[in-house]
Amino acid sequence: MKFPYGICDFKKIIINGYFYVDRTNKIPIIEETGEYLLFLRPRRFGKSLVLSMLENYYDVAKAKQFEQLFGHLAIGQNPTLKHNHYFVMNWDFSAVDSTGSAEDIRQRLHNHINGCIEHFIVRYRDFLEHEVQLHPTDALRSLQSVLAALESTPYKLYLLIDEYDNFANEVMMAGQSNSRNRYEALVQGEGALKAVFKAVKAGTKGLGIDRIFITGVSPVVMSDISSGFNIAENIYQYPKFNDLCGFWEAEILAALQQIALECGFEEQQVNETLAVMRAFYNGYRFFDEQESLLYNSTLALYFLKHLQDTCQYPRQILDENLAMDRGKIIYVSLLPHGEQVIASALNEQKPLAIAQLASRFGVNEMLTGTKDTPFMASLLYYFGVLTFGGYTSNGELVLKIPNLVMRQLYVERIQELLLPEWTTKEEARRLVQQFYQTGDLQPLCQFMVQTYFSAFSNRDYRWTNELLIKTAFLTLLFNDTFYIMDSEPALGRGYADLTMIVRPDMRRYQLLDVLIEFKYIKLKELGLSAKQVKQLSDDELLTKKTVKEKLAESKSQLKNYRKTLQSRYGNQLRLHSYSVVAVGYERVLNCEIK
Numbered sequence: 099m100k101f102p103y104g105i106c107d108f109k110k111i112i113i114n115g116y117f118y119v120d121r122t123n124k125i126p127i128i129e130e131t132g133e134y135l136l137f138l139r140p141r142r143f144g145k146s147l148v149l150s151m152l153e154n155y156y157d158v159a160k161a162k163q164f165e166q167l168f169g170h171l172a173i174g175q176n177p178t179l180k181h182n183h184y185f186v187m188n189w190d191f192s193a194v195d196s197t198g199s200a201e202d203i204r205q206r207l208h209n210h211i212n213g214c215i216e217h218f219i220v221r222y223r224d225f226l227e228h229e230v231q232l233h234p235t236d237a238l239r240s241l242q243s244v245l246a247a248l249e250s251t252p253y254k255l256y257l258l259i260d261e262y263d264n265f266a267n268e269v270m271m272a273g274q275s276n277s278r279n280r281y282e283a284l285v286q287g288e289g290a291l292k293a294v295f296k297a298v299k300a301g302t303k304g305l306g307i308d309r310i311f312i313t314g315v316s317p318v319v320m321s322d323i324s325s326g327f328n329i330a331e332n333i334y335q336y337p338k339f340n341d342l343c344g345f346w347e348a349e350i351l352a353a354l355q356q357i358a359l360e361c362g363f364e365e366q367q368v369n370e371t372l373a374v375m376r377a378f379y380n381g382y383r384f385f386d387e388q389e390s391l392l393y394n395s396t397l398a399l400y401f402l403k404h405l406q407d408t409c410q411y412p413r414q415i416l417d418e419n420l421a422m423d424r425g426k427i428i429y430v431s432l433l434p435h436g437e438q439v440i441a442s443a444l445n446e447q448k449p450l451a452i453a454q455l456a457s458r459f460g461v462n463e464m465l466t467g468t469k470d471t472p473f474m475a476s477l478l479y480y481f482g483v484l485t486f487g488g489y490t491s492n493g494e495l496v497l498k499i500p501n502l503v504m505r506q507l508y509v510e511r512i513q514e515l516l517l518p519e520w521t522t523k524e525e526a527r528r529l530v531q532q533f534y535q536t537g538d539l540q541p542l543c544q545f546m547v548q549t550y551f552s553a554f555s556n557r558d559y560r561w562t563n564e565l566l567i568k569t570a571f572l573t574l575l576f577n578d579t580f581y582i583m584d585s586e587p588a589l590g591r592g593y594a595d596l597t598m599i600v601r602p603d604m605r606r607y608q609l610l611d612v613l614i615e616f617k618y619i620k621l622k623e624l625g626l627s628a629k630q631v632k633q634l635s636d637d638e639l640l641t642k643k644t645v646k647e648k649l650a651e652s653k654s655q656l657k658n659y660r661k662t663l664q665s666r667y668g669n670q671l672r673l674h675s676y677s678v679v680a681v682g683y684e685r686v687l688n689c690e691i692k
Contacts, residue, residue, distance in 0.1 A: 099356050101403040103396070104419075106146035108154045112167050117402075119349050121148070122173035124342050125155055129178055131333060134302065134310040136320060137342065138334035139384070140482020142396035142419060144343035145313040149188060149258045152311060156184040156256050159221050184256040184308070185225070185248065187218050192261035196268035200283030203265065204290035211237035211294070215244055225251055238297040245306040254308035257298065262312050263319035266291060285322035295327035302329065316480035317457055332457070335385045344382060344392035350375060353402055361409035370602045371411070375401055377582050378415050381500030383486040394482075397503065411603040415578045416503045423504075426481040427511050430474050437515060439474045441559050443499055444508055444569055446586035449487060450475045451494040483507060502578055509576040516553040516573070526550075526574055534580065537610050537674045543686040546570060551683040564618035567680045568595050571614065580604050581612075589662040592655060597663070605670060613663065613675040615655050617648040621682045631684045639687060645679060649689060652677035656691045 102116040111118050128135065139145050154160055154167055161182035168174035173181075194210050196203060212232055219230050228247040233239040248255060269281045284291040301307035312330060314320070320330060333339050351372055358368045375398065382392040400417040404410070430436045443450055456476035475497050478484040487498035499505045517523045526549075529542045554570050568585070576583055581598045589597075598612035621628060623644050631639070639645055656675045664671060675691040 099353070099360075099406055101353075101399050101406060103399040103403045106144075106150055108147060108150035109160075109163075109167060111147075117353065117399075119345055120171050121342060122151065122155070122168060122171045124339065125152070125173050126176075126178050127338050128152070128311070129180060131336070131338075132331045133308065134312075134329045134331060136312045136314070136317075136330040136332045136334070137339065138314055138316065138332070138480065139343050140382075140394075140480070141315060141423065142394070143482065144395040146190075146260050148342055149260050149311065149313060152256070153186045153188055153258060155181055157186045157221075158182050158184060158225065158253055183253065185218070185222055185251075185253050186256045186258065187214055187244075188258040188260065189214050190260040191266075192264040194265040196265040200280045200290070203269070203280070203284060205235070207265075207290055207294065208235065208237035212240055215240050218244065225253070227251070238293065241297060241301065245301055248306040255301070255306050256309045256311075257301075257307055259310065259312045261314060263314040263316060266319045267315065285319060291319070292323045292326045295323050299327050299329055315482075316477070318480075337385050337388070340384050340388055341392060344395050345398050346390060346392065347372070347376065347380065350393055350398060350402075354405075357402065357406050357409075360406070363409075367602075371405070374411065374582065374601060377584075378502045378578065381485060381504075382482075383500075386486050386489070386495060388486070391500075394501075411601070413579060416506060423481060423483055424507050424510065426478070427483060427507050430477055431511055431515070433474060435471075436474055437557065438559055439471055439478075440508055440511055441557075441569070443478070443484060443497075444505070444512070444572065444585070445565060446498075447565060450484070450497045451490045452476070452497065453494055455479060455495060502583065505583075506576065506578050509573050512569075512573045515557075516550065522549060530574055530577070533575075534577075534609050537612075537690070539676055539678070539688045539690075542571075542574070543678070543688050546574075546686050547684065550574070555683050563620070563680070564616055567618055567678070567686075568616045571616070571678070572596060575612075580607075580609055589659045592658060594655075594659045597659075599663075599667065600672075609672075611663075611667075611671045611673045613656060613659055613673060615652040615659075615675075615677050617652055617677065617679045619644055619648060619679065619681050621684075624681065628682060628684050631681055634685075636687055639681060639685060645681070645687065648679050649677055652679070653691050 100114070100116045102111045102118070105111055105116065110116075137145065137148070155173065160167070164177075164182055165174070168177070189211060191210070194203070194206050212234065215230065215232060215237070219226075226247050227250045230247050231240065231243040233243075245255070266281060266284055269284065283289050286292065298307065298310065302310070310330075317332065320327070354368050354371055357363070363371070375393070379393045379397045379401065380391050382394065384392070396419065397417055401412060404412040427440060431440045439450070442448075450471065452472040452475050456473055475484060479497055483499065483504050484497040485500040487496035490496060499508060513523070517526060526545060529545055533539055533542050550570055554566060559566065572583075572585055575596075575598065580600060582601055584597045584599075586593045586595070587597055594613060595616045596612075596614045600609045600611055621631060624631070624642055640649075656677065660673060660675055663673060677689045677691055679687045681687065
C-alpha cells in the first residue's frame with residue numbers, strides 16, 4: 099500500500115495507486131445542495147483533496163480520462179449529467195503571502211489570481227475562440243476577460259477557492275500593531291479581498307460563473323465580506339457532508355489489516371494499534387448529533403505511512419505539520435481571559451459549554467469586541483482544537499478536546515505560561531523523567547509545592563481545588579512519546595483521576611504504568627494555619643483524621659481501578675498506584691498503594 103501523505107492531487111493519487119477512501123458518492127449531493135457552497139474544516143483535514151476531486155470530475159478538458167479516474171469509484175458507476183461539463187478554475191489563497199502592507203497583499207492576491215488565469219488559458223486553449231487578456235495589476239479585469247471568452251463556448255465556469263480565509267487570518271493573528279488596519283483594508287469598504295468576492299458574485303449573474311465551492315477554516319472572513327458576497331450557503335454542519343473529509347474507524351481498521359499482512363502482525367497487534375490511533379487521532383464531531391467520531395486524515399496518514407514503511411509506530415506521535423496549531427492556542431490564550439479558557443478545556447469534570455456555536459463574527463468582534471467564553475470556544479472549535487461533545491443537562495453545547503495530540507498542545511501552552519524560565523522547566527523535566535523510571539513521586543511533589551502551585555493558584559482559573567491539583571500534575575506528567583494518558587477515564591463504575599499507560603511500542607523500555615487518585619483538604623478542615631501545616635512532618639500530617647479518611651477513600655477507589663486496568667491489559671502492566679493528597683497549597687503527601 100502507498101499512503102498519500104501530503105498529497106492532495108486527486109489525479110496523482112488515483113493514477114499512481116495511492117490509498118484512497120472513496121468520497122465521490124458525495125458529488126451528486128453537492129450538486130443537489132446548491133450552486134455556491136462554503137465548507138469549513140480544520141487545517142490539514144483533506145479539504146484540498148475534495149477540491150481536486152471536484153476539479154477532475156467536472157473539467158471538460160479531462161473528459162477522456164473519466165473512466166481511468168472515476169470508473170472504479172462510486173460516482174463512476176452512476177455519474178451525474180454534469181461530469182466533464184465545465185471549465186474549472188482553482189484559487190488557493192494559502193499561497194498568498196500575508197506579510198507587508200495592505201497594498202503589498204493586494205498585489206500578491208492579484209498576482210495569484212492572474213497566475214491561475216494563465217494556467218486556465220493554457221488548459222483550455224483548444225476550447226476558447228477569443229483570446230483572454232491578462233492585466234498584470236488588475237486580476238479582476240483579467241477575470242472579466244475570462245468570462246467574456248466563455249460566452250462563445252457551450253461551457254460555464256466552476257470556481258474552486260481553497261483556504262479562502264488563510265492569508266486574512268494570518269494577518270489578523272500576526273500580533274503586529276498594524277494588524278487590524280491591514281486586515282480592515284482587505285475586507286472592509288473596497289478592500290482587496292472584498293473586491294475579489296464582489297467580482298465573483300457579479301460573475302454569477304449570467305456572466306459565466308455557474309458554480310462555486312469554497313473551503314476554509316472559520317467563518318470570520320466570510321462575515322466581514324458578506325455585504326459583497328452574500329450568496330454562499332454554509333454547509334459545514336450539514337450531516338450529509340459530515341465525512342466529506344476525515345476517516346471513519348472502519349476505514350482505518352481496513353488499512354491496518356492490510357499493513358498487518360505485510361508486517362506479519364497478529365490480530366492482537368492490530369487491535370493494539372487501532373487503540374493507539376483512536377486515542378491520539380480520533381474524536382472529531384462536526385455536527386452535534388453525530389454518533390461515530392472521525393479521524394483527522396492527515397494525522398492518520400502520517401501514522402499509517404510510517405507504520406507501512408517501518409512496521410513500527412512513529413516515535414513522535416504528533417505530526418509537526420499539525421503542530422502549527424499551537425499558534426492558534428497561543429493566540430486565544432493571549433486574549434483577555436483566554437488563558438482561563440485554554441486551561442478550562444482540560445477540565446473533564448466541567449467541560450466548556452456554550453449556548454450555541456458562534457457562526458457570524460468578523461474583525462470588529464475579533465479585534466475590539468467582547469472576548470467571552472462562547473466567542474473563544476467557538477474559535478477553538480473552528481481551529482480544530484475543540485470539537486462537539488454533546489449537550490449539558492440544560493441543553494448547552496459541550497465543546498471538548500478531541501484527542502491526545504490536541505490535548506498535548508493545550509498542556510504545552512499551560513506549561514509555557516507557568517514555567518517560563520528555562521532552568522525551572524529543565525528541573526521539572528528531569529524530575530518527571532526520574533518518576534517515569536523509578537516511581538518516586540516525592541521529589542515531584544516537593545517541586546509542585548515549592549514552584550508550581552504558587553504559579554498555578556495565582557492565576558484566575560476558578561476551579562475546585564482538587565481539580566487544580568490534578569491539572570497541575572497532568573501538565574507536568576503529560577508525555578505522548580511514552581504514554582497514552584487519560585484524565586477521568588471510565589474504569590468499572592467509576593472515573594479515575596489520571597492513568598498513564600505505556601504505549602505498546604515503548605514497553606521495551608523501563609517505564610512504569612501509573613494510576614493516580616487526587617484528594618484535596620482545605621486548611622480549615624484541619625483547623626491549622628498554613629504556617630502550622632508547613633511545620634508538620636509528613637508522618638505527623640498522616641496521623642490527622644481528615645488525612646486518614648481521604649487516604650482510605652482513595653485507597654478503596656484505586657483498588658477497584660487497578661482490577662479493571664489489570665483485566666484490560668493483563669500481565670504486561672507494570673502498574674504503580676498513588677494517592678496524592680494536597681493540604682491546601684502548602685503540602686502534598688503521596689502514598690503508593692500496592
